[in-house]
Amino acid sequence: MSEVRVAVVGAGPAGFYATERLLKAGLRVELLDRLATPWGLVRAGVAPDHPNIKAVSRVYEKTAALDGFRFHGHVDVGADISHEELLARHHAVIYAYGASRDRRLGIPGEDLPGSHAATDFVAWYNGHPDAADLRFDLSGRRAVVVGNGNVALDADHALEALAASRIEEVLVLGRRGPAQAAYTTPELRELGELTQADVIVDPAEAAIDDESRAWLESDAADGTARRNVEIVGEYATRPSADKPRRIVLRYLASPMRIVGTKRVEAVELVRNRLVHEDGRARTASTGETDKLACDLVLRSIGYAGAPIPGVPFNERRATIANEGGRVAPGVYTAGWIKRGPSGVIGTNKKCANETVAALLADLEAGKLSALSADDLDALLDERCRDRIDYAGWERIDAHERALGEREGRPRVKIVHREDFVARASAT
Amino acid sequence: MAYVIAEPCIGTKDNSCVEVCPVDCIHPTREEPGYEEAEQLYIDPDECIDCDACVEACPVDACFAEDQVPDEWHGYIAKNAGWFTKR
Numbered sequence: 092m093s094e095v096r097v098a099v100v101g102a103g104p105a106g107f108y109a110t111e112r113l114l115k116a117g118l119r120v121e122l123l124d125r126l127a128t129p130w131g132l133v134r135a136g137v138a139p140d141h142p143n144i145k146a147v148s149r150v151y152e153k154t155a156a157l158d159g160f161r162f163h164g165h166v167d168v169g170a171d172i173s174h175e176e177l178l179a180r181h182h183a184v185i186y187a188y189g190a191s192r193d194r195r196l197g198i199p200g201e202d203l204p205g206s207h208a209a210t211d212f213v214a215w216y217n218g219h220p221d222a223a224d225l226r227f228d229l230s231g232r233r234a235v236v237v238g239n240g241n242v243a244l245d246a247d248h249a250l251e252a253l254a255a256s257r258i259e260e261v262l263v264l265g266r267r268g269p270a271q272a273a274y275t276t277p278e279l280r281e282l283g284e285l286t287q288a289d290v291i292v293d294p295a296e297a298a299i300d301d302e303s304r305a306w307l308e309s310d311a312a313d314g315t316a317r318r319n320v321e322i323v324g325e326y327a328t329r330p331s332a333d334k335p336r337r338i339v340l341r342y343l344a345s346p347m348r349i350v351g352t353k354r355v356e357a358v359e360l361v362r363n364r365l366v367h368e369d370g371r372a373r374t375a376s377t378g379e380t381d382k383l384a385c386d387l388v389l390r391s392i393g394y395a396g397a398p399i400p401g402v403p404f405n406e407r408r409a410t411i412a413n414e415g416g417r418v419a420p421g422v423y424t425a426g427w428i429k430r431g432p433s434g435v436i437g438t439n440k441k442c443a444n445e446t447v448a449a450l451l452a453d454l455e456a457g458k459l460s461a462l463s464a465d466d467l468d469a470l471l472d473e474r475c476r477d478r479i480d481y482a483g484w485e486r487i488d489a490h491e492r493a494l495g496e497r498e499g500r501p502r503v504k505i506v507h508r509e510d511f512v513a514r515a516s517a518t
Numbered sequence: 519m520a521y522v523i524a525e526p527c528i529g530t531k532d533n534s535c536v537e538v539c540p541v542d543c544i545h546p547t548r549e550e551p552g553y554e555e556a557e558q559l560y561i562d563p564d565e566c567i568d569c570d571a572c573v574e575a576c577p578v579d580a581c582f583a584e585d586q587v588p589d590e591w592h593g594y595i596a597k598n599a600g601w602f603t604k605r
Contacts, residue, residue, distance in 0.1 A: 143519075143567045147569070275570055277570045314574065315574055434571075435538075435540075435570055436540045438571065440540055
């Protein structure tokens, strides 16, 4: 068969695992990303104090060295070029651009100064270009993080790690109990290992209700929930070590409004109880309310994907509508935009492999149509003048590492578009 | 630190961990020589990035972070590492 060309949109883990599988099957891949840089959330979402997790990028570097691979940074599919234009120039397109929007709380006061998306905060802390110009006022003493996923814990971690932060206490609010929390075990365990902060859990709030207990003991429960409950239980009995800062994990509480005249002054909470139905634990309000004075609110109740015009989208799930990765003839999806924001990095390998297996089966069955246009480079040259190729990224990478070396850090990140462009073409 | 595969894998070799390992550090894979003879799967401590994917995937709870390995299976830390040095 003559050359088969696939466009993969999004250069994060899912995009790279899909690319690896396609290249190893002998296809060519054009990998596009809206940012200048590859690795997606491995670069922008994994905290700098997790260098071992960041090291997963060495696997993606191997993929990038395979024959048939090209990278195009600063190409925003859906804005710079349309879905139809991209599909016409490839036998297939795989969308793997993740879920970058944050879910909003939908409560009064959410837009007061001092109330932010935790994703923005974590992105800012991680040097994401979209967040480079954001400002966070960390002069207050108490922060409330709403949500019980890894981003909530990351935000927490970042607040503790920032030298500029004067925050002494971070409250993390979960609307349900420890058995229903969405964070993964190593992240939860790490909180307990921070040198600058005690982890505090009220034993009454960590208590597991009978139905949750029965669920945990059944085959329906996953090991992560069991291990999380164990760790939270340990935190609840742990004596304070009088560290300078405190992280308080609160459960069964939902924010009702954020109050303040000019900026965030407090969060009003309602206490919840769990209602178990069809194997799922929902919350019901007890009517009991509480008011927590605070200076900063970070909401972290999940990521949501954004649609690309012309690509079928499931609004309710905030994912591209798909079956096992198949979207429409020649159109596929992988990663968070396929299945929603869940799992760890490795989950995306299995997810992307399923998608590529479907694509290769369709190719074998003659279902992928021929190219109707073949001028990708000309189109990109015309629309994306700031385009960065893989050699350009390697120059950026070397520059960032060199800057970091002077400061004794792994790297100092470039965050502005014009700096990426200048550095990518520098010699 | 690295992750370690312990006793429950013996005779199981479910391979769910291999499917999700982001750095392909679990061996032997079904395609590699010695797969049939190997009594269990092993994590290469030099390659492992501590991401926890294998722990979540394993149906028999055989995978552990090194500092979480139950006492009775402590020997599996050296057993995992040893499988890679003798190759």
